[in-house]
Amino acid sequence: MTLTRIMHVEDDESIRMVAEMALVDVAGFELLSCDGGQSALEQAEAFGPELVLLDVMMPKMDGLQTLAELRKLPSLVSTPVVFMTAKIQQAEKQQYLEAGAIAVVEKPFEPMELGDTLRALYHQASQA
Numbered sequence: 001m002t003l004t005r006i007m008h009v010e011d012d013e014s015i016r017m018v019a020e021m022a023l024v025d026v027a028g029f030e031l032l033s034c035d036g037g038q039s040a041l042e043q044a045e046a047f048g049p050e051l052v053l054l055d056v057m058m059p060k061m062d063g064l065q066t067l068a069e070l071r072k073l074p075s076l077v078s079t080p081v082v083f084m085t086a087k088i089q090q091a092e093k094q095q096y097l098e099a100g101a102i103a104v105v106e107k108p109f110e111p112m113e114l115g116d117t118l119r120a121l122y123h124q125a126s127q128a
Contacts, residue, residue, distance in 0.1 A: 003122040007049035027115020037061030056085035
């Protein structure tokens with residue numbers, strides 16, 4: 001299975017812009033960029049992401065709450081989710097993995113490598 005469609009949920013516009021350049025211009029993905037959990041929930045099913053890249057710290061609905069809500073959508077029950085966060089403690093990372101994420105990517109990320117990283121994580125998840 002080839003990864004082509006990614007939904008990125010991030011409240012920081014500058015990070016969304018860098019990720020969009022990294023994932024669309026560099027890696028060639030089809031990307032849906034959402035500025036928060038509510039926006040993601042409203043657009044997720046129509047877009048049909050094959051992977052969700054999800055910020056942890058967001059106002060109103062944080063990453064864990066967003067993930068819980070996305071899992072209620074029939075088409076996203078088993079979609080791989082990768083959390084992205086600036087503050088990464090081992091205990092928190094474990095919490096994200098237990099919540100159903102396949103991995104945690106640290107910010108700041110390397111834009112030229114983000115697409116390859118997500119492809120590799122997606123490939124690992126689809127082999128599991």
